[in-house]
Amino acid sequence: MRRIVIVGGGLGGFRTARSLRAAGFDGDVIVVGDEESLPYDRPPLSKQLLAGTFTPEQCLLAGETSDVRWLLGTAVAGVSLGRQVLTLTDGTDLGFDDLVVATGRRARPWPGPPTVARVHTLRSLADVAAFQADLADAVDVVVIGAGFVGCEAAATLRQRGLAVTVVDVSAHPMPVLGDVAGEVARKRHAEHGVRWRLGTTVAAIEGQARVRGVRLADGELLPADAVLVAIGSLPNTEWLAGAGVALRGGAVEVDRTGRALDEAGAPVPGLWAVGDAAAWAHPHAPGPVCVEHWSNARDMADVVATNLVAAADERTVLTSVPSFWSDQYDMKIKSVGYLRAADQLALVEEDPARRALLVEARRAGEVVGVIAFNMPKAVLGYQRALRLRSA
Ligand SMILES: Cc1cc2nc3c(=O)[nH]c(=O)nc-3n(C[C@H](O)[C@H](O)[C@H](O)COP(=O)(O)OP(=O)(O)OC[C@H]3O[C@@H](n4cnc5c(N)ncnc54)[C@H](O)[C@@H]3O)c2cc1C
Numbered sequence: 001m002r003r004i005v006i007v008g009g010g011l012g013g014f015r016t017a018r019s020l021r022a023a024g025f026d027g028d029v030i031v032v033g034d035e036e037s038l039p040y041d042r043p044p045l046s047k048q049l050l051a052g053t054f055t056p057e058q059c060l061l062a063g064e065t066s067d068v069r070w071l072l073g074t075a076v077a078g079v080s081l082g083r084q085v086l087t088l089t090d091g092t093d094l095g096f097d098d099l100v101v102a103t104g105r106r107a108r109p110w111p112g113p114p115t116v117a118r119v120h121t122l123r124s125l126a127d128v129a130a131f132q133a134d135l136a137d138a139v140d141v142v143v144i145g146a147g148f149v150g151c152e153a154a155a156t157l158r159q160r161g162l163a164v165t166v167v168d169v170s171a172h173p174m175p176v177l178g179d180v181a182g183e184v185a186r187k188r189h190a191e192h193g194v195r196w197r198l199g200t201t202v203a204a205i206e207g208q209a210r211v212r213g214v215r216l217a218d219g220e221l222l223p224a225d226a227v228l229v230a231i232g233s234l235p236n237t238e239w240l241a242g243a244g245v246a247l248r249g250g251a252v253e254v255d256r257t258g259r260a261l262d263e264a265g266a267p268v269p270g271l272w273a274v275g276d277a278a279a280w281a282h283p284h285a286p287g288p289v290c291v292e293h294w295s296n297a298r299d300m301a302d303v304v305a306t307n308l309v310a311a312a313d314e315r316t317v318l319t320s321v322p323s324f325w326s327d328q329y330d331m332k333i334k335s336v337g338y339l340r341a342a343d344q345l346a347l348v349e350e351d352p353a354r355r356a357l358l359v360e361a362r363r364a365g366e367v368v369g370v371i372a373f374n375m376p377k378a379v380l381g382y383q384r385a386l387r388l389r390s391a
Contacts, residue, residue, distance in 0.1 A: 001027050001028055002027035002028070002097045002098075003027060003028035003029075003030065003095065003096055003097050003098075004020060004025070004027065004028065004029050004030075004096065004097065004098045004099075004100065004308060005030045005031075005032065005086060005094060005096035005098075005099050005100070006029070006030070006031045006032070006099075006100040006102050007031075007032050007033075007076045007086070007099065007100070007101055007102060007103055007239075008031075008032075008033060008101070008102030008103040008104055008236070008275075008277070009031050009032070009033020009034075009035060009037075009038070009039050009070065009072060009102075010033075010039060010040075010042070010102065010104045010275065010276075010297070011039065011041065011042070011061065011275065011294060011297045011298065011301075012102035012104065012274040012275025012276070012277075012297040012298075012300065012301050013031050013033065013039065013100070013102035013274075013275075013301075014031070014039035014061050014063070014301075015274075015297065015298050015301035015302065015305075016100050016102060016274055016301040016304055016305050017029050017031055017068045018063050018064070018305075019301055019302045019304075019305030019306065020305045020308060020309065021064070021067055021068075022305075023305055023306055023308075023309045024309060025305075025308065025309050027097075028069070029067070029068045029069065030068070030069040030070075030071060030094070030096075031068055031069070031070050031071065032071045032074050032075075032076055032086070032088065032094065033070070033071070033072050033073075033074070034073065034074060034075035034076075035072065035073070035124060035125070035126075036072055036073045037056070037060070037072070037125055038060055038061075038065060038070065038072070039060070039061045040056070040059040040060045040061060040125060041059050041060075041061055041294075042123070042124075042294075043294060044058070044059050045059070045122060045123075045124070045125070045127070045128050046122055046149050046152040046153045046156060047152055047156060047327055049125075049128050050122075050128055050131070050132070050153060050156045050157070051156045051159060051160065052132075052160070056125050056129075059125065071088075071094075074088055074089070074090065075088065075089040075239075076088060076089070076103075076239050077089045077239055078239050078241075079099070079239060079240060079243055080243075081099075081243050081244065081245075081268060081269075081270070081271060084096055084097065084099075084270065086099070096270075097270065098270045098271075098272065098308055099270060099271050099272070100272045100273065100274060100304060100308075101237070101240070101252050101260065101271070101272065101273035101274070101277055101278065102273070102274050102275050102277065102297075102301070103235070103236035103237060103239070103277045104235075104236055104275055104276040104277050104297075105123075105233035105234055105235050105236060105276045105277065105292065106123055106233060106234055106236055107121030107122060107123040107127070107229070107230070107232075107233055107234075108121075108229075108231050108232045108233055108234050109121065109229070110144075110205060110229045110231075112202075112204060112205060115205050115211075115227075115229075116205065116206075116207040116208065116209065116210055116211050117134075117207075117209060117210040117211065118134045118138075118207075118210045118211040118224075118225065118226045118227065119205055119211055119226075119227045119229060120134070120226065120227065120228050120229065121228070121229050121230070122149055122153060122228060122230060123233070131226070131228065134225070134226045135157075135160070135162065135226055137225070138162060138225035138226045139162065139163055139225055140162070140163045140165070140222075140223045140224050140225050141157050141162050141163065141164050141165075141224060141225065141226050141227070141228065142164075142165050142166075142167065142213070142214045142222050142224040142226075142227050142228070143157075143164060143165070143166045143167070143227075143228045143230060144167050144168075144202055144214065144227065144228065144229050144230065144231060145166075145167075145168060145228075145229065145230035145231040145232070146166050146167075146168035146170065146172075146173035146174065146175075146196075146198070147168075147173075147174060147175075147230060147231075147232065148174055148324075148326050149230045150166060150168070150173075150228070150230035151166070151173050151174055151185065151189070151326070151328055152326060152327070152328055153228055153230060154166050154189060154194050154328075155189065155192065155194075155327075155328040155329050158189075158192045158193055158194055159192075159329070163193075163195075164193070164194050164195070165194070165195040165196075165197060165214075165222050165224075166189070166194055166195070166196055166197070166198075167197040167198075167200060167201075167202055167214065167216065167222070168197075168198055168199075168200075169199065169200065169201050170198065170199070171198055171199050172185070172186055172198065173185050173186050173189065173196075173198075174326075174333075176339050176340065177333075177335075177339075177345075177359070177371055178345035178359060178371070179345070180345065180347050180357070180359060181333075181345075181357060181359050181371050181373065184355070184357060184373060185328070185331065185333075185373075186198070188328070188329060188331055188355065189328070189329075192329055197216060197220075197222065200216050200217055200218060201216070201217045202214055202215070202216060202217070203215045203216060203217050203219075205227055206221065211224050211225070211226065211227050212224070214227060233276070233292065234250060235247075235249070235250035235251045235252075235276070235277045235290070236277060237250055237251065237252060237277055240252065243268075244262050244263070244268065245260050245261070245262060245268055245271065246260075246261045246262055246263050246265070248279040248287070248288045248289075248290070249279065249290065251273075251276075251277055251278055251279040251288075251290040252273035252277055252278050252279065253278075253279050253280075253288045254272070254273050254278050254279070254280050254288075254300075255267060255280070255281075256280060256281065256317040256318045257303065257304075257307050257315045257316070257317055257318070258272045258273065258274060258278075258280075258300060258303050258304035258307055258318065259271065259272055259307075260272060260273050272304045272307075272308065273300075273304075274297060274300035274301045274304050275296065275297035275300055275301065276290065276292050276296075276297060277290075278290065278300060280300070280318060282322065282338050282341075283389075283390055284337070284338040284341035284363065284368045284369075285338055285340070285341060286341075289338070289340075291320075291322045291338070293322055293323060293324040294324065295320070295322070295323045295324070296320060296322060299318065299320035300318060300320070303316055303317070303318045303320075319387060319390040319391040320390070321336055321337060321383055321386040321387050321390055322335075322336065322337060322338050322339075322369075323335065323336040323337075323379075323383060330355065330374070331355065331373055331374065332373070332374050332376060333371070333372070333373055334371075334372045334375075334376050334379045335369065335370065335371045335372070335379070336369055336370055336379055336382055336383045336386060337361055337367075337368050337369020337370060337382070337386050338368060338369060339361045339368075339369045339371070341361070341363050341368045341369070342361035342362055342363050342368055342369060343362070343363050343364065344361075344362045344363075345359050345360070345361055345362075345371070346359065346360045346362060347359050348360050349375070349378070354374055355373060355374055356372075356373055356374040356375045357371075357372070357373045357374075357375070358370065358371070358372050358373075358375055358378050359371040359372075367382065367385075367386075368386075369382070369386070370382040
């Protein structure tokens with residue numbers, strides 16, 4: 001019986017398994033995941049779960065799990081593609097016919113000296129549980145990094161009544177949104193009491209047994225009972241080292257059918273990759289890019305599962321248009337398109353009363369994406385147009 005092994009039990013791994021069954025695959029499907037939990041959704045971690053309005057169970061991904069073998073709490077340490085065998089960290093081997101890389105990313109750790117207690121990152125259920133424990137008696141929290149995870153966490157922590165300061169080297173939060181939308185977001189957070197330290201860097205996280213504060217480059221000490229380090233992520237692909245797979249910024253380079261490529265650009269037989277650990281050539285990007293959005297993991301998983309059961313000459317290609325959302329206070333941020341391709345971000349509509357705005361991302365005058373605050377419907381037309389062009 002043909003056996004497909006999926007490494008990584010997050011959204012990409014779960015969705016690949018589900019879509020394989022939906023496509024009629026009746027062989028063996030095994031998911032190896034290093035977390036103990038059945039697959040769960042990460043977006044609520046910085047929102048409802050941190051706010052305390054969701055339980056971990058409410059984060060679990062919906063869908064059948066009984067038709068798949070789950071090796072949970074089990075990490076993959078290495079692979080021999082020639083022998084078609086994975087080595088697990090407990091020393092056992094696991095053979096496969098096809099292998100799907102769905103190992104996602106982990107939070108980038110603080111790069112300074114080993115940190116003291118009460119310094120956290122936010123990527124998993126376990127991370128949230130550890131952070132929550134230290135927030136119980138906290139007053140001041142410093143968030144290092146004003147990307148989406150940092151900003152969402154800041155909004156949630158303010159709504160919990162904690163004093164929050166966010167530090168980032170950039171001039172605006174969520175720099176990919178550009179100056180106009182970034183400034184609107186900055187003001188909205190400030191209205192909710194977030195203190196900003198933008199355009200500055202952290203010199204050190206200070207404290208002995210536990211964190212005492214965050215020292216900025218200009219000497220200011222921000223008091224902190226807990227610190228959240230939200231400075232991006234790193235791909236979990238070290239286990240593929242030496243396997244002859246092309247890694248771009250650590251992510252597995254795939255063609256638009258989801259097949260992993262080798263350094264010469266040729267498909268590696270039987271190896272596929274999806275989600276945050278994969279990099280693909282989006283038509284608007286200069287080369288293979290890693291699109292770290294929920295919808296990208298879903299779309300890649302669907303394409304890979306379809307292609308795993310299709311004949312070689314009937315494979316479909318990924319035409320996914322990157323899209324993401326973010327909820328911060330009453331700001332519903334929605335974006336479609338590959339924003340990093342833009343050479344201009346143009347404000348095309350604004351309604352301060354509704355705190356709504358629409359910004360087009362253009363490259364050489366052509367619309368390659370859009371950013372909307374509180375205008376979810378306006379995004380749909382752009383999404384349709386971009387999808388048609390991508391197809
Ligand atoms: C806090 C947070 C909030 C987010 N909010 C949004 C949002 O609002 N909107 C949006 O579009 N996107 C959001 N995202 C991004 C979205 O969650 C990711 O794009 C998505 O989780 C990617 O899925 P994945 O399966 O590729 O990777 P992951 O979800 O990272 O899953 C990978 C799994 O593989 C496991 N693994 C790693 N290495 C190994 C190994 N060697 N052996 C076995 N298992 C391994 C990991 O532990 C993990 O369980 C958010 C992400 C985070 C962290």
